[in-house]
Amino acid sequence: MNVKSILAAGALALLASTAWAADTIKIGNIVVTAGFLKSVGEPTLTAVDIAVDEINAAGGINGKPIELIRFDTGSDPKQASVGARKLAQDDEVLAIVGPFSSGESAVALNDAERLKVLMMPTSASAPGLTDGRKYGWRLTEDEFKQFGRLLKSLKANGIKSDTAEIVYISEEVVSNAAGTKLYPALLKENGITHGDPIPVQYKSFDMSAQAAQILASNPDLVAIAALPESASKVIGELRRQGYEGRIIGSQIFADPNVVELFGPEGEGTMVVAGFWRGFSPASEAFNEKFVAETAKRGIKKAGAHHSDAQAYDTLFLLKQVMEKVGTTGDPAKLEEEREAIVAGMEGVRFSGILGNDICFNGHDAELPGYIIEIKNGEWTKFDSAPADKCE
Known part of the structure; x- marks a missing residue:
């Protein structure tokens, strides 16, 4: 193969790679499957996977499937920062679901601000965590x-x-x-x-x-x-x-x-x-599916934790916002689409398994309490x- 052929083949490979990347909606997911948070944090992966599977089975986001990219902190807040940087800079995700805990989120949210990417922790409930932030939002109640x-x-x-x-x-x-x-x-x-x-x-x-x-x-x-x-x-x-x-x-x-x-x-x-399985038929259906799916993974759950329900709804909230602002997943428009997603969060109303017509005061959702x-x-x-x- 001559030099021209090699260059042409390389260009085609690059174009194919770019086209593939543009055909998905990249979402980062900072998770915990080790350390002292393992028992409460690991099941949340199942909730996220259920949401992604349901969204993709229904046509994805604007006709494109979610490509979920994960990073495991091992319960270490410093690793949450590493994960935020990797997902935002190396993997070029459009938004990040996670981290799990307030300790991890207090660190990683600083990276989200600096890197200008939406971050939505899945269980962080420390008061004031999103105060003064543009890119940090929570579908949780403090x-x-x-x-x-x-x-x-x-x-x-x-x-x-x-x-x-x-x-x-x-x-x-x-x-x-x-x-x-x-x-x-x-x-x-x-x-x-x-x-x-x-x-x-x-x-x-x-x-x-x-x-x-x-x-x-x-x-x-x-x-x-x-x-x-x-x-x-x-x-x-x-x-x-x-x-x-x-x-x-x-x-x-x-x-x-x-x-x-x-x-x-x-x-x-x-x-x-912040979650009650009997809130709605959809809540009950999620709870049953969650218990069955975690069992398949060797995790025994008597029911979904509110953190699991919050993680599930977060994916559907992102879907709603991304469809509203016309997210394409085009790598050439990464910064532009990240900003549009954050702007789309302002004034959003959302209904899911947590509640109906959920709104946000500041960047924190207002949820019922059970x-x-x-x-x-x-x-x-x-x-x-x-x-x-x-x-």
């Missing part, structure tokens, strides 16, 4: 609002809640913030007296001292800010030592799997979540609060 709804529901339904103690995981970003700032502020606001927040470490096995400290005051409530496994250890030790009061938590361990994880000791525990009680060994809806109105 912990402050949701936990406040739980406390108001307790009072409204006559559940004794005059005194409380707080336990939190010291080295986990959201748990620490919830236990040291959010819980104390909201308990005070609702007229509930509490002691100094009690820290425990994520890897702690013996929590007898902390439980004994709580038993000494015998509060009406114990508010736990922890991921499911750590919350289970605290609850188990409290019950072992004879605590009979109500145990409550925010969205941090609001996962249907905790019913089995907590066992009989978890009876009466109350949390608040007060969940573990009752008779079941994940049951105790109460609900409608989504707040947007300004």
Whole structure:
């Protein structure tokens, strides 16, 4: 083959590669399948895959299939930053779904601002996370609002809640913030007296001292800010030592799997979540499909976590916005189309499995809250609060 033939072949290969790339809509997905967030974060991949499969089966976005490109942080916030840079710069995605947690997102959202690409975390619920940002948006409800709804529901339904103690995981970003700032502020606001927040470490096995400290005051409530496994250890030790009061938590361990994880000791525990499987037929259908699909992957789920539902709806929200602004996926128009997508988020209204006619105050969605009680060994809806109105 002569030089001209070689150059011609190379040019054809380049054109073919470019044409293929332009025939898909590239979306990045920062995920977690290892580290301390694995148990709560890994199932979200299934929710995203279900959404992508459904969208592509229905014709994709503007007639083009979604090409999902993933990056795994391993629960390390620094890796979330690496992932944001790789997906935006090397893979040239149009938008990024993820990271999973607030700790990861607090870092990666800075990269999204610098690289000018839309980023939508899937579970990050720390208050104020998107404040002052142009490219960071959340289809989630922050912990402050949701936990406040739980406390108001307790009072409204006559559940004794005059005194409380707080336990939190010291080295986990959201748990620490919830236990040291959010819980104390909201308990005070609702007229509930509490002691100094009690820290425990994520890897702690013996929590007898902390439980004994709580038993000494015998509060009406114990508010736990922890991921499911750590919350289970605290609850188990409290019950072992004879605590009979109500145990409550925010969205941090609001996962249907905790019913089995907590066992009989978890009876009466109350949390608040942003998703209820019975909200609509579509919500029920997603929940059933999610449980079946995770089982195929060797993951046992009693039901979808609100993080899973949020991730699923995020893909459909992106589809709606991209179709509205005419996203083509053309690499030559990458920067232009990224900006159009972000502009398309302004004033958007969206209906999905989380709720109907969802709007955004600032860059945070306004979602309903569901007060969940573990009752008779079941994940049951105790109460609900409608989504707040947007300004």
